[in-house]
Amino acid sequence: MAGFTVYAQTIMPDKILGKWMNEDKSRVLEFLKTGSVYNAIVRKAEDESLIGRQQITGLKANGDAYEGGTLNLFKRKKTARCTIRFINNDLLEIQGSYGVISKSQRWSRVHN
Numbered sequence: 144m145a146g147f148t149v150y151a152q153t154i155m156p157d158k159i160l161g162k163w164m165n166e167d168k169s170r171v172l173e174f175l176k177t178g179s180v181y182n183a184i185v186r187k188a189e190d191e192s193l194i195g196r197q198q199i200t201g202l203k204a205n206g207d208a209y210e211g212g213t214l215n216l217f218k219r220k221k222t223a224r225c226t227i228r229f230i231n232n233d234l235l236e237i238q239g240s241y242g243v244i245s246k247s248q249r250w251s252r253v254h255n
Contacts (some may be wrong), residue, residue, distance in 0.1 A: 158232065159202075159209060162186060162253035171253060172198055181209060194219055199237070201226050214239040 159174045169181065171187035176237055183199035202212035212225035216239070223239035230236060233252040238245060 158229070159204075159227065161247065162255075163250040164249055164251050164253050172250070174199075179203065181212070202227065213226070216241075
């Protein structure tokens with residue numbers, strides 16, 4: 144059992160890696176790991192000028208959540224605090240907070 148615990152702690156934080164699509168299927172983000180932080184790059188968007196840009200930066204794994212990130216709000220030219228929580232292995236919720244305003248979206252894993 145001790146071996147399983149070590150394996151789970153080592154592998155589980157990276158379950159965010161890969162591509163995720165929003166509910167209306169208009170945007171795909173790909174989460175990548177750089178050092179100890181996770182970033183998300185836009186891979187598909189209605190506005191093609193967003194493709195290749197970093198939507199989320201600086202997330203850190205904290206149990207089953209990812210916290211401390213920055214969400215780039217391209218249209219508003221602002222940033223917001225970002226937290227991600229898993230609903231299940233193929234569904235996550237991205238929450239952006241700006242002051243007292245907070246908004247969440249659910250994203251589904253893209254299976255290739």
